[in-house]
Amino acid sequence: MLVQSFKQLATGRSGDWKGAHYDFMPWANNVFGYKNNSLQTNEEIFSVVTRLANTVSSLPIHLYQNYDEVNNGLSNLLNGESNPSMTSFSLINQLETSRNTDGNGYAFIERDNTGTPIRLWPIEPSTVVVKRNLDDNSIWYEVNSSEWHFMVYNTEMIHVRHITPLDGVVGISPIDVLKGPLDFQKAVEDFSLSEMNKKDAYIIQYDRSVSDEKRRAMIEDFRRMIKENGGAVVQEKGFTFDRFESRFQPGDLKTTESITRSRIANAFNVPLAFLNENTGTSTGTLSEQLMIQFVKMTLVPIVKQYEAEFNRKLLTQSQRARGMYFKFNVNGLLRGDTAARTNFYQMMIRNGIASPNDLRKLEDLPPVKDDTANQLWITGDLYPIDLAIQDRNSREPSPESEKAESEKGGDTNDKETEQLAEVFNRHGKHLNT
Numbered sequence: 001m002l003v004q005s006f007k008q009l010a011t012g013r014s015g016d017w018k019g020a021h022y023d024f025m026p027w028a029n030n031v032f033g034y035k036n037n038s039l040q041t042n043e044e045i046f047s048v049v050t051r052l053a054n055t056v057s058s059l060p061i062h063l064y065q066n067y068d069e070v071n072n073g074l075s076n077l078l079n080g081e082s083n084p085s086m087t088s089f090s091l092i093n094q095l096e097t098s099r100n101t102d103g104n105g106y107a108f109i110e111r112d113n114t115g116t117p118i119r120l121w122p123i124e125p126s127t128v129v130v131k132r133n134l135d136d137n138s139i140w141y142e143v144n145s146s147e148w149h150f151m152v153y154n155t156e157m158i159h160v161r162h163i164t165p166l167d168g169v170v171g172i173s174p175i176d177v178l179k180g181p182l183d184f185q186k187a188v189e190d191f192s193l194s195e196m197n198k199k200d201a202y203i204i205q206y207d208r209s210v211s212d213e214k215r216r217a218m219i220e221d222f223r224r225m226i227k228e229n230g231g232a233v234v235q236e237k238g239f240t241f242d243r244f245e246s247r248f249q250p251g252d253l254k255t256t257e258s259i260t261r262s263r264i265a266n267a268f269n270v271p272l273a274f275l276n277e278n279t280g281t282s283t284g285t286l287s288e289q290l291m292i293q294f295v296k297m298t299l300v301p302i303v304k305q306y307e308a309e310f311n312r313k314l315l316t317q318s319q320r321a322r323g324m325y326f327k328f329n330v331n332g333l334l335r336g337d338t339a340a341r342t343n344f345y346q347m348m349i350r351n352g353i354a355s356p357n358d359l360r361k362l363e364d365l366p367p368v369k370d371d372t373a374n375q376l377w378i379t380g381d382l383y384p385i386d387l388a389i390q391d392r393n394s395r396e397p398s399p400e401s402e403k404a405e406s407e408k409g410g411d412t413n414d415k416e417t418e419q420l421a422e423v424f425n426r427h428g429k430h431l432n433t
Contacts, residue, residue, distance in 0.1 A: 039101055039175075044261055045178075045182075045264060047275065048270055048274065049097055049100045051270070052302070053094075055299065056096045056303065057089045059303065059332075061326060062326070064324065065322065073118070077117060077120055077314070083110075083121055084119075091107060091120055094122045096160075098124075098125050099171065101174075103125075103173035105122075105159070106128050106159055107157070107158035108120070108123055108156065109313060127144055128141055128157075129144070141154065155312070155313050157313075158310070160305055162174060174268055181260050181263045261275045269297065270298055291334065299330055311325050311326055314326070332362065351379075352376040353376075354376075355374050356373045357374050372384065
């Protein structure tokens with residue numbers, strides 16, 4: 001049988017999930033386990049995962065054919081409605097959340113009778129088992145959950161993942177990588193909280209001559225004064241009081257948190273400043289340079305993986321051959337503030353790189369219906385790029401043009417006289433020259 005030729009690459013947990021006549025190992029998951037608990041109880045991890053998921057799902061994605069935007073049912077799956085119960089934003093947000101917690105994000109591709117994708121359904125990573133067919137080395141996905149029970153070829157499942165070792169196809173979970181630092185941080189926090197919650201302790205010393213009755217009365221009186229007077233006590237003769245200092249040091253907790261933030265930033269490949277860690281960078285530099293670092297080092301590899309999955313599994317080979325492709329737009333994250341965008345747009349227009357309507361799209365403004373708004377312009381100052389040089393009116397005539405005018409025997413005053421004569425003729429008057 002075909003199933004017997006498969007080699008399982010990723011399994012669930014062992015134990016009671018598997019027996020002689022049953023096998024529910026694919027159902028063993030982390031819904032109530034370590035990964036889900038870390039996301040819900042660790043604010044640094046929650047912050048990083050939220051930032052990555054929201055950023056990726058907020059990026060515009062469009063279907064193009066030879067640089068022209070295409071709007072059809074296929075493009076609507078990724079920039080409109082992925083299925084009747086979910087928008088494309090929610091789908092990509094869930095995929096990215098699963099990728100950053102489990103290490104893998106899955107979405108099943110539902111097709112119509114012609115093989116065209118019509119819906120995308122996110123799949124819980126813990127219910128997916130990746131298998132390899134030993135006959136042809138192909139990858140298959142087996143899904144077993146309360147809703148799904150099927151096995152499909154790899155082109156029927158969107159699979160985005162974190163870094164994958166050479167001998168596998170399943171991504172490594174960043175939370176698994178961080179298990180040691182997170183456990184250490186939790187142990188330090190638990191110890192610190194226990195020390196903080198401890199009541200004040202005192203060492204009471206007294207002379208041997210003090211009777212037991214007086215000693216008990218003094219201790220009781222000491223407790224009452226501590227409780228009612230905010231820690232202030234009256235020291236009587238024959239008794240000395242020493243406070244028992246706690247070993248809790250707030251600086252140790254701060255150092256541990258700083259180290260943990262640094263390791264979380266490394267595992268998720270995000271700038272440390274994204275975890276509100278003070279790196280000593282100025283505000284202006286932080287706003288621009290960190291965003292460039294985040295886009296180039298973190299975001300671009302992520303969206304390239306999504307684009308590769310969408311292009312390979314949602315488009316046919318013939319569609320790709322005709323120049324169709326999905327693409328995210330990350331340029332908007334690099335536009336900077338208003339002044340920087342203005343200078344950038346002026347440079348793009350004056351050098352014939354982009355038209356006014358191209359730049360209006362970047363600002364989410366409606367295109368101008370005038371045809372000149374779709375033309376490329378160059379400085380001279382600013383003419384349509386296809387306008388002949390001789391038809392351009394230069395502000396300062398060149399020596400060659402002045403020489404040509406003088407050879408014609410005319411000057412600027414003659415031209416102005418001719419223009420005035422034409423104006424007067426229109427009104428039934430004559431100009432004496």
